[in-house]
Amino acid sequence: MQKSKKIVILGHFGVGKTSLIRRFVNDSFSDNYKVTIGVHITKKIVEVRADESISLIIWDLEGTDEVRMIRDAYLLGSHGVVFVFDVSRPSTFQGLSQDLEIVAGKTQGIPLIVVGNKIDLVINDELQSLLKENDIEANYLTSAKTGDAVNEMFTYLATILNDLS
Amino acid sequence: MTFLDQYKKQYINRNIQFVVIDLQGHILESDQTFIELKEGDLIYDVHPFFMSFSAILDATQASITYNCVHIEVQDKEFITDLKIFKKENHVLLVIYDLTEHYLDYQSIAQARNESIINSELVVLKNVELEERERFKNAFIQNFSHELRNPLTSIISITNLLEGTNLDNEQRQMVDFLKQSNSNLRLLLDDILSISMIASGRLQLRNKVFNLYDLLELIKFTYKSKTSQKSLRFVMEYDHKIPEYLEGDRLRLFQILTNLLDNALKFTEKGTITLNVKLNQKRANKVSLRFEVADTGIGIPSEKSNAIFESFTRLETEDKKEGVGLGLSIVKGLLSLMGSEVKVESIPGQGSIFYFDVTLIYALDLASKPIEKIKAKPIDVSKLKGHRKYKVLLVEDDERTQTVLFKALMETALFYIDLVNDGALVFETVMNNSYDIILMDVDLPNVPGDQITKLIRGFPFKDIKGIPIIGITGNVFKENIEGYLDDGMNAVVPKPFDFHELLETIIKHLK
Numbered sequence: 001m002q003k004s005k006k007i008v009i010l011g012h013f014g015v016g017k018t019s020l021i022r023r024f025v026n027d028s029f030s031d032n033y034k035v036t037i038g039v040h041i042t043k044k045i046v047e048v049r050a051d052e053s054i055s056l057i058i059w060d061l062e063g064t065d066e067v068r069m070i071r072d073a074y075l076l077g078s079h080g081v082v083f084v085f086d087v088s089r090p091s092t093f094q095g096l097s098q099d100l101e102i103v104a105g106k107t108q109g110i111p112l113i114v115v116g117n118k119i120d121l122v123i124n125d126e127l128q129s130l131l132k133e134n135d136i137e138a139n140y141l142t143s144a145k146t147g148d149a150v151n152e153m154f155t156y157l158a159t160i161l162n163d164l165s
Numbered sequence: 166m167t168f169l170d171q172y173k174k175q176y177i178n179r180n181i182q183f184v185v186i187d188l189q190g191h192i193l194e195s196d197q198t199f200i201e202l203k204e205g206d207l208i209y210d211v212h213p214f215f216m217s218f219s220a221i222l223d224a225t226q227a228s229i230t231y232n233c234v235h236i237e238v239q240d241k242e243f244i245t246d247l248k249i250f251k252k253e254n255h256v257l258l259v260i261y262d263l264t265e266h267y268l269d270y271q272s273i274a275q276a277r278n279e280s281i282i283n284s285e286l287v288v289l290k291n292v293e294l295e296e297r298e299r300f301k302n303a304f305i306q307n308f309s310h311e312l313r314n315p316l317t318s319i320i321s322i323t324n325l326l327e328g329t330n331l332d333n334e335q336r337q338m339v340d341f342l343k344q345s346n347s348n349l350r351l352l353l354d355d356i357l358s359i360s361m362i363a364s365g366r367l368q369l370r371n372k373v374f375n376l377y378d379l380l381e382l383i384k385f386t387y388k389s390k391t392s393q394k395s396l397r398f399v400m401e402y403d404h405k406i407p408e409y410l411e412g413d414r415l416r417l418f419q420i421l422t423n424l425l426d427n428a429l430k431f432t433e434k435g436t437i438t439l440n441v442k443l444n445q446k447r448a449n450k451v452s453l454r455f456e457v458a459d460t461g462i463g464i465p466s467e468k469s470n471a472i473f474e475s476f477t478r479l480e481t482e483d484k485k486e487g488v489g490l491g492l493s494i495v496k497g498l499l500s501l502m503g504s505e506v507k508v509e510s511i512p513g514q515g516s517i518f519y520f521d522v523t524l525i526y527a528l529d530l531a532s533k534p535i536e537k538i539k540a541k542p543i544d545v546s547k548l549k550g551h552r553k554y555k556v557l558l559v560e561d562d563e564r565t566q567t568v569l570f571k572a573l574m575e576t577a578l579f580y581i582d583l584v585n586d587g588a589l590v591f592e593t594v595m596n597n598s599y600d601i602i603l604m605d606v607d608l609p610n611v612p613g614d615q616i617t618k619l620i621r622g623f624p625f626k627d628i629k630g631i632p633i634i635g636i637t638g639n640v641f642k643e644n645i646e647g648y649l650d651d652g653m654n655a656v657v658p659k660p661f662d663f664h665e666l667l668e669t670i671i672k673h674l675k
Contacts, residue, residue, distance in 0.1 A: 004216050014282045033282075035275040037267055038233020038244065043213040057216045062233070063278075073231050077220025091285055 002045070004055035005161040006077055010070065010103060011084035012092040013063030016117040019144035020084065021060050024154045029145050036062050039074055046158040054162045056154065065091070067099045072106065079161050081112045082153070087130065087141070088121040096136055111160050115153060116141045180262040184208075187255050190218055199262050200238050208258075212236050214247075221249055222256070233267055236260075244268070298363060305360040306641075309353050310607075313638035316353065317660035318564035320346050321572060324663055350660060355490045357640070358419070362497030366641060369501055371525070374414035376406065383418070383439065387425055391437055394429065402441035407451060411525035416498050421455065423491040424506075424518050428459035435460025435515070444521060451526040456519040463512035473506065495520075554579050554600040554674055557593060559616070560636070561585040561608050565659075569603065572663045587611030591619060599631055600674055603666075606637040606648065613637070614651045621652035632673035636661065 009017045018036050022028055025044045040060040047053045061074055083103055085093040093116070104112060116138040119127060131138065140153040182198035186208050195202040200211075208215045214234055221229055231247045243260075244267040250257040323342050331339060361367035384400045391398040421439065428437045437459050444452035464472060473496040495506050495518075502522050510516035556579045560566050566583060573579045584593050587608035594602070602620075606613040613635060623629040635648045635656035645656045654673045657666050 006217050006220070013278045033279065035271060035278050037271045037274055038235060039231075040235045041213045043216070055216075057213050062274075071232065073229055076224060076229070077217040089282070089285055089289070 002053070002055050003162065003165060004043075004057055005079040005158065005165070006057045006059060007080040007082060007157060007161070008059040008061055008075055008078045008107075009082045009084060010061055010067065011063055012065045012086070012089075014089070015063060015084045015086040015092050016144045017063060017082075017084050018060050020082075020115070020117060020142060020150055020153075021058055023144045023147055023150045025058070027147070029147075031145075036060055038062055044154075046155055048155065048159045048162045052162070054158055056158050056161075067102045070103075070106065075106055078107060078110060079164075080110055080157050081107050082115055082157065083112060084115045084117050085136075085138075086118050087116040087127055088118050090134075093134060093136060096134070111157065111164070113139045113153065113157055115139065117144060119143045119148060120145050182260040182262070184258040184260065185255055186218075186258055188222060190215075193255060199243065200236075200260065212238055222251065227251055233263075302360040302364040305356055306364075309357045309360075310638040310640075312353055313640075313659035314562045314565055316346070316349060318562075318568045320350070320660050321568035321663050325568070325571060325575075352490075355494060358494050359490050359497065361641070362494065362501070366643070367497075367501065368642065369413040369416060371412050372414065373409055373411050375408055376410050376524075377402075377408045379414060379418060380439075380441065383421055383425070386422075387429075387437065387439070390425075390429055394433070396429070396432060396434065397436040399436055399438045400440075401438070403443045405446075406441065406443045406453060407446075407526045409526075410451060412522070413502070416502070417522070420495050420498050420506075420520075421457070423495050424455075424457040427491050427518070428457055428461060428516070432459040432461035432515070446526065449526055450523050452521055452523045454519060454521050456517055458515065458517040460515040463514055463516055464508065464510040465512055466510075469508050469510065472508070553577075555598065556581045556670075557584065557590075557597070557599045557602045558582065559584050559587070559590055559602060559608065559613060560605045562605070565605070565636075568663075569666075572667075576667065585609070587613065587616055590616045594620065594628055594631070598627070601670060602631055602633045603670070604633050604635050604653065606635060606639055606644075614648050614653075617648070617652045632675070634666075634669055634673060636666070 009021065011017055013035065014033060018034070018040070019029060021040075021042060022030070025042050039062065042058050042060070044056050044058065045053050046056050059074060059078070061070065064070065081103060083100060085096060087093070096114075100112070100114065114137065116127075116131070116136070119141045120143040122130070127141070130136075140149050140156075142149040142153055144150060179198060182200060183194075183196050184192060184202060185194040187193055190208045192202050192204055192206050192208055194204065202211065208218055214231075214236060228248060228250045230249075234245050234247055236243050236245055242264075243262050244264045246261040246263055248259040248261075250259070319342075323339060323346055327336075327339050327343070358367065380400060380402055384398070387398045387400075425437065425439065438457070440454075440456040440458065442454040442456070444454050446452075473492050492506070499506050499520050499522070504520050504522050506518055506520045508516055508518050556573060558566065558569055558573075558581055560569065560583070566585070570581055570583065573581055582593065582597065582599075584590050585608075588610035590604075590608075590611070604613040604617060608616075617633050617635075620631065620633065621629055632654045633652065635645075635653040636659060637644070637648070637656060638659040639645075640658040645658070648656050655669050657669055
């Protein structure tokens with residue numbers, strides 16, 4: 001039986017979590033913002049090496065600016081977390097370190113990847129100074145719209161989870 | 166099944182499905198209320214949600230609830246709550262189909278989130294616009310400052326040139342040069358005004374003034390200007406308007422001359438009229454209406470708002486001079502006065518620009534000191550017979566150095582030492598004895614305002630008391646007030662008129 005790993009995608013509303021998944025799973029993008037309520041779950045087989053793949057079960061959680069309010073049941077059995085913020089909206093990353101602390105407390109040491117999305121909306125120099133000013137270390141800077149770094153990010157996480165098991 | 170059972174099945178609990186699953190994940194029973202599940206199939210294969218079934222079994226809780234889970238099964242999408250109860254050798258799964266309820270919630274969440282995101286974006290956009298505006302104004306202010314040094318030199322050299330022996334042709338050229346200098350200076354002042362208005366740094370200075378004198382000055386000026394274009398100038402004002410009023414005379418003058426210059430620019434024949442009417446007089450306030458009418462080309466109605474924006478000019482057959490700041494300044498100044506300029510126009514026939522302003526009027530105003538502007542000849546008599554005064558000129562701009570050096574030397578009243586670096590001033594002052602210091606502010610190494618502070622803090626009276634006249638392109642009110650606070654005796658803004666500077670020097674010489 002193929003290995004399957006559950007990952008949860010967290011972050012404030014409107015940061016592009018659903019768009020990242022849609023780009024990764026269907027290679028598509030829509031500018032129309034449709035709020036996610038509750039949780040959508042999708043599956044994608046990810047090739048982590050030649051002749052080696054895992055089934056990534058992706059839980060796309062409703063965005064919230066109160067990370068501590070995320071229901072624990074959704075996180076149960078997770079193997080990895082992707083925390084997404086929107087580089088063009090400061091309110092989504094101004095409390096990032098506290099948000100990550102809460103997430104780490106809820107998910108107990110499983111791999112966590114921090115992703116700054118919507119990089120197509122800011123120019124690179126501004127982005128770098130914004131990250132520096134806010135003391136943010138993002139693992140990936142992505143654009144669901146252009147597809148920048150989206151596959152790399154999910155594949156990287158899948159590889160880590162595969163190697164850990 | 167009885168009829169009753171059939172009715173019950175139809176009307177009761179149509180949105181709750183019960184499923185029993187063994188510990189390996191096989192479906193044992195399902196009441197098939199809304200999802201068809203085949204007995205014996207693995208629950209993992211029904212939907213990815215159930216891939217975490219084993220984690221649920223491993224959890225310590227006896228039951229776990231998942232709210233608002235989207236499940237697509239057999240080409241249908243349900244939004245469900247799921248409750249999982251762990252029994253001894255099986256699991257009971259209860260699925261609630263709450264699709265309708267959650268879709269209502271989704272539309273509310275959609276509106277809420279969109280509203281929050283949009284208001285955040287508006288705030289961000291405003292911050293960005295404010296930053297751009299700040300940058301633009303800082304740029305304009307620096308730019309105008311940088312232009313003042315060379316302009317000072319040009320104006321001063323032109324004045325010096327005018328005083329030399331010139332033939333007629335040369336004098337005509339100097340006149341042309343003076344006119345161009347004056348235009349350039351006015352343009353620079355306009356640019357500075359608009360940036361000060363935009364950045365909120367321009368403050369009105371209300372003082373008592375004689376409105377009739379102001380209007381007569383305007384009449385004199387525009388009679389002459391209009392006659393040069395073979396136009397007529399008519400000024401009418403209601404003599405019930407009090408003569409002495411309190412307001413910002415300079416800015417009112419600027420508004421009226423900008424409107425009149427605009428009328429002059431776009432009128433080729435006919436009349437330009439300035440009309441001042443009394444709207445009302447209540448308590449100590451007087452409301453006046455000022456109207457500037459012309460018989461010029463007029464303004465198409467679709468352009469009547471755009472003409473008040475900075476750097477906007479009407480497209481005309483013959484390209485008019487100017488950069489389109491005059492009306493924008495009028496708009497900004499009137500806004501500071503709590504008023505606005507309006508325009509009525511018929512293309513081809515002319516335009517009327519008008520505005521109302523409220524000025525203060527008090528019965529005892531006649532006894533108040535009145536601001537009068539009189540050109541006084543420079544009185545150098547007190548300097549005659551005195552030894553030559555020793556002046557330290559602290560200036561790094563070579564053109565200004567040359568101009569000042571030459572102009573001061575020509576008076577035969579001064580010896581001049583020159584220092585072009587802020588760091589050298591203190592040593593020079595200690596080793597010499599000066600009657601006055603002319604101090605630029607933006608100097609290499611130590612700025613002029615800092616040097617002034619140091620000199621004023623010096624323990625020896627003969628040094629700390631030397632009069633210091635600031636010469637600067639930093640012409641904002643707060644700059645000048647700051648330099649005076651630092652200890653400068655007076656500040657002369659660049660580009661300066663040499664006579665004005667000389668008058669200031671004489672005033673402060675002991």
